[in-house]
Amino acid sequence: MDFKDYYATLGVERAATEDDVRKAYRRLARKYHPDVSKEADAEARMRDLNEAYDVLRDKEKRAAYDSLADRVARGGDPQGDFQPPPGWDQGFEFHRGPGAGPADHADFSDFFSSVFGAGQRRGATRHNARVRGEDHHAAIEITLEDALGGTEREISLQSVEPDAEGRFARRTRTLQVKIPPGVHPGQYIRLAGQGMPGSGGAAAGDLYLEVRIAPHPRYRIEGRDLYMNLPVTPTEAALGARVQVPTPSGGVVEVSVPAKARGGMKLRLKDRGFPGKPPGHLYLLLEIALPPADSDAAQAAYRQLAQAVPFNPRSHLGV
C-alpha cells in the first residue's frame, strides 16, 4: 500500500490553514469534477481529492495524519509498502458530527481505511446510546447486458472491526450481490446491514451501491431508451427493406425500413429499452452505407445509376 500524501493531493503546504485547504479543494474540485472536466482521469482524481479533503478539513483526522506522516518521515521512505505502525492511532477517535454528510468512505482507498478505520470505529462505538450505524455509499459498474438480464457480482469491502479482545483489525468482507434484471443507470441497490455497525446494540447501517453502466460498443443509453446505429444500403433505404437487427437482450428481430428512408432517420422498437413504468424504447438510427466501388462491375453500376437518376445533392446550396 502507498503512503498517501494528502497535502500534495490538494497542493497545499503542511502549514496550510483551514481556509487554504478549503480553497484548494474547491479550486481542484471544479477542475476535476467529472461533469465538467476534460481530463481523462477526472473521476479518480476527484476521489483522491475527496479523500484528502475528508482528512485535512477535520481537525482530529488531520492531527492523527500529521503524527503518522512524522513517524513515516522519521522511518525513511516507505517505498510503496506502507503499513501503519501497530497501535499508532491509539490516542485518536474520529467523530462524525451531524453535519458530516454522507459517509463516502466505502469509495476511499485502502490507505484511508487502514489509517482511519479503527479510530472512526472507536469514535462510533464510544457512544453508549443506541445509534444505528452509518450508511455507506459506493458505485458499481456493470455491463448493459447484465443490467438488462440481471447478474450476480462479488464485491469486496474493507472494514475495521473489533476482535474478541477488543482490538481493531482490518477485515475484508466479500459479498455476493444479486443484481436484479432491469436496473438502470443511477438506480441504487441497497444492501441491508452492510454499512457501519451500530452502537449500543442498534442495527448496522446499509450499503447503497449506485449502478453505473459501462459504455457499450453498440448501444448508447439515454434515460430509459437505448440507441443503436443501423447501417443500411442505399438500395434498402430507397426501396424499403426488411432487415435483421440484434436486440440488447440477445435476440434478433426483423425490422421494416420504410421506402425513401434517409440517413439519420429514427426507427423505434417499442419497449425494447430498459424495463420500467413506462418502459424505454430501442431507437435505430439509420446510417447509409455505400457499397464499395472496388470492382469494374460496381463502378459500372454506379455510373449506370448516375445516368438513370440525375441527382444533384447540392442543389439547395445554389450550385
Next chain:
Amino acid sequence: MHHVSVTTTVVSASAPIDAGELAHACGADIGWIVQLVEFGIVQAPATAAPPEQWRFHSTDLQRALDARRLERDFGMDLDSAALVLDLRAELRRLRDLLRAHGLHDGR
C-alpha cells in the same frame, strides 16, 4: 476473508425508502429532508401528507446525496444547490442525447 450472501433491493417505486431512511443515508435528519422537499430538490408524492408517509426513489436519493455534498464541500445554500442539480441534470440529459446520436466529444 469470508463470503456472505446479502439481501439486495433496488430503490425504486416497488421498494422506496422513507424520509428517515433518506435522511440516514445522507447523514442528516428529517428536518433537512423537509427542506429538500420545500426547495424541490426531491419529490414528495404529496407534501400535504406528514413526512413519515413520504416515499422516495433512486433519483431522490442521488439528488439528496449530491445536495448534501454540495452543502458540505462548497458551503452552498440549498437553493443554489437546487439550481446546480437542475443544471447538471439538464447537462447530463443533453450529453446523453448527443452521445445517443453519436455526436458526443467523448467526455
